[in-house]
Amino acid sequence: MKLIRIPKERYEDYRFNVMFDCYKWDPQFLDNNTIAKYALVISKEEHEELERLTEEIDYETRKAEGILNQHLEITKTLYLPKKIKKELKIMDNYDPDKHIRLMRYDFHPTIEGKWAVSEVNSDVPGGFAEASLMPQAAIDTLGTNKFWYKNFGDILTKAIATKVVPGGRIMLVHCTSYSDDRQVMQFLGDKLKNMGFSVIYAAADHVRFLDQEAISILSGNEGKIDAIVRFTPLEWLIDIKPKHWEGYFNTTTTSCNHPIAIYAQTKRFPLVWDRIEKLGGKLTTWRKLLPETHEVKEVKNKSGYIYKPACGRVGEKISIKEACKEDEYEKIRKDVKKHPKQYIAQKQFNSKPLLSEEGEKYHVCIGSYSVEGKHAGYYARISKIPRIDSYAADIPVLIDNAK
Amino acid sequence: MKGKDIYKIWAPSEAKWTQWLRPVPFVQIDNELKINEFCNFFIPTINYIKEIPTDTAIIVDIPSYSGIKEGVALARIGFRPIPLYNGTNEQPGAMPVVDNNSIEMGLIWGAMELEKIKIENDAPPVFLLDSNRMHRFKMDVSVFDNSWDIYDQDMPSAEYFLKNGIRKIVVRGEKIQKDLRKILYKFQKKKIKILFTDGYKEPEEIVVKKPPHEKNS
Numbered sequence: 001m002k003l004i005r006i007p008k009e010r011y012e013d014y015r016f017n018v019m020f021d022c023y024k025w026d027p028q029f030l031d032n033n034t035i036a037k038y039a040l041v042i043s044k045e046e047h048e049e050l051e052r053l054t055e056e057i058d059y060e061t062r063k064a065e066g067i068l069n070q071h072l073e074i075t076k077t078l079y080l081p082k083k084i085k086k087e088l089k090i091m092d093n094y095d096p097d098k099h100i101r102l103m104r105y106d107f108h109p110t111i112e113g114k115w116a117v118s119e120v121n122s123d124v125p126g127g128f129a130e131a132s133l134m135p136q137a138a139i140d141t142l143g144t145n146k147f148w149y150k151n152f153g154d155i156l157t158k159a160i161a162t163k164v165v166p167g168g169r170i171m172l173v174h175c176t177s178y179s180d181d182r183q184v185m186q187f188l189g190d191k192l193k194n195m196g197f198s199v200i201y202a203a204a205d206h207v208r209f210l211d212q213e214a215i216s217i218l219s220g221n222e223g224k225i226d227a228i229v230r231f232t233p234l235e236w237l238i239d240i241k242p243k244h245w246e247g248y249f250n251t252t253t254t255s256c257n258h259p260i261a262i263y264a265q266t267k268r269f270p271l272v273w274d275r276i277e278k279l280g281g282k283l284t285t286w287r288k289l290l291p292e293t294h295e296v297k298e299v300k301n302k303s304g305y306i307y308k309p310a311c312g313r314v315g316e317k318i319s320i321k322e323a324c325k326e327d328e329y330e331k332i333r334k335d336v337k338k339h340p341k342q343y344i345a346q347k348q349f350n351s352k353p354l355l356s357e358e359g360e361k362y363h364v365c366i367g368s369y370s371v372e373g374k375h376a377g378y379y380a381r382i383s384k385i386p387r388i389d390s391y392a393a394d395i396p397v398l399i400d401n402a403k
Numbered sequence: 404m405k406g407k408d409i410y411k412i413w414a415p416s417e418a419k420w421t422q423w424l425r426p427v428p429f430v431q432i433d434n435e436l437k438i439n440e441f442c443n444f445f446i447p448t449i450n451y452i453k454e455i456p457t458d459t460a461i462i463v464d465i466p467s468y469s470g471i472k473e474g475v476a477l478a479r480i481g482f483r484p485i486p487l488y489n490g491t492n493e494q495p496g497a498m499p500v501v502d503n504n505s506i507e508m509g510l511i512w513g514a515m516e517l518e519k520i521k522i523e524n525d526a527p528p529v530f531l532l533d534s535n536r537m538h539r540f541k542m543d544v545s546v547f548d549n550s551w552d553i554y555d556q557d558m559p560s561a562e563y564f565l566k567n568g569i570r571k572i573v574v575r576g577e578k579i580q581k582d583l584r585k586i587l588y589k590f591q592k593k594k595i596k597i598l599f600t601d602g603y604k605e606p607e608e609i610v611v612k613k614p615p616h617e618k619n620s
Binding site (some may be wrong): 012016019020023024025026027028029030031033176177178179182200201202203205206217218219220221222390 | 406407410411416422423425426427429430489490491493494495496497498543544545546547548549550551552555556557558559560562563
């Protein structure tokens with residue numbers, strides 16, 4: 001795995017292309033440029049290994065969520081938000097064949113020469129355009145045919161097309177006030193539109209459910225919808241008032257993702273693995289890749305552990321001391337003490353940074369997608385600190401043709 | 404001219420502060436621009452700043468495309484206008500809560516005006532905001548909520564401002580909106596002076612009160 005510099009004299013054009021042709025509408029975060037000056041090249045062997053591991057771990061996840069859905073007594077340990085917990089029982093009609101299951105597993109190279117998985121983005125993984133268009137923009141800029149990439153967008157839309165009637169109405173549910181959400185949905189929407197689907201950009205409260213079927217109430221776009229692609233996280237969805245969101249949990253309308261995703265989305269998922277395995281699930285790949293995870297109280301006074309919020313996203317509130325800014329570390333510790341069940345303690349892995357041509361060290365996170373159990377491409381970020389958060393830069397993943 | 408070309412006029416690569424310019428409205432120019440015939444574009448007279456102070460940045464936070472007009476007027480004095488508009492267009496057919504189309508038209512008009520103005524590459528910035536962005540009133544749940552907030556990550560940090568010689572920030576608006584207040588409070592904590600003007604009076608130094616969500620921190 002290596003970093004290849006986008007030629008300095010072509011970087012500005014590349015950045016413009018990424019913003020305007022690759023739906024990257026948030027190219028700056030505070031003082032940080034979020035479009036990397038590099039491409040990440042992985043070898044054929046690394047790609048094949050990641051592909052295999054992604055499919056193995058994904059099989060285990062989907063099997064585990066099926067078991068959890070039939071044994072709700074176990075889910076108590078997950079400490080899910082009360083409003084979600086109340087709706088779990090109506091998910092008993094969940095049929096994986098009706099819906100599209102999309103996940104992204106975050107892989108990190110370690111100094112021991114292995115992979116560590118830090119989490120699965122089970123509910124609403126993002127980075128769609130970065131994983132689909134940025135690699136081509138990089139290949140064009142580099143002017144080489146030595147690399148190839150897996151186009152995530154092609155794979156996801158193909159999966160959607162197999163489950164939604166031709167020309168069907170697809171609602172892209174997101175927080176309409178956030179352009180960062182819209183950029184993800186706009187990429188997908190434009191692609192689906194080109195395939196002949198009718199696309200509606202709307203918010204979660206624009207969906208009502210009648211006889212378990214989804215209906216749009218968005219002005220000028222009312223009526224039955226054939227599929228929901230949701231980018232509003234479940235923990236946000238349940239804050240919508242008045243409550244009309246429970247229908248998401250038992251709808252028969254094709255959903256990507258269905259709320260079944262919540263079981264693996266919580267970082268407390270590993271705390272129920274023993275019980276899942278007693279019921280026939282296997283989590284061998286998970287155990288191999290995810291650092292040891294415990295209840296907060298179990299690691300009291302032990303060193304080498306970090307705290308992660310159960311419902312955290314984009315690296316927020318993770319207590320990696322050297323990556324925390326100002327008083328952030330102390331604030332997290334305080335919050336962990338106050339709400340220990342809303343966190344987990346996890347053994348910190350040793351991320352192996354890559355060295356750029358200029359001699360700078362970058363930590364890498366390779367998000368590896370699965371769609372319907374099959375590997376579906378990569379979304380990667382690099383950072384000078386060992387926590388991949390909003391300050392990190394997006395980097396295209398290219399696969400080396402050479403053996 | 405496409406959105407990308409218009410963006411390049413607003414953000415010449417050799418100029419300072421342009422990395423904060425958001426591409427969102429420029430991208431939408433190519434997609435769904437609706438012509439609003441009632442837009443009235445002219446360059447207003449600026450009375451609250453007479454000359455260009457090198458240690459001062461301005462945030463213009465006034466309704467709709469009027470911020471663009473004022474940004475162009477300030478460009479004539481020597482400021483670099485940086486649009487921070489970040490609202491999206493509504494789903495076709497739906498009723499939006501904010502008119503972001505007029506902003507897009509304003510950016511096209513502004514680009515044509517900026518081409519006639521020479522701005523120094525190290526000119527101090529004037530950040531442009533639409534004060535309508537936080538209109539959250541929905542007469543019905545069926546409307547498309549494309550209101551938006553400005554967050555601290557959308558602007559340079561206090562450290563960056565100070566490192567680049569900016570010690571004062573003038574807010575030109577009707578009031579300090581609550582999203583902006585959170586950002587300004589952080590700047591104030593780092594010893595950047597905050598001044599306010601309604602566009603008529605000289606800017607006066609103000610003390611930004613601690614935003615409610617910061618109370619316990």
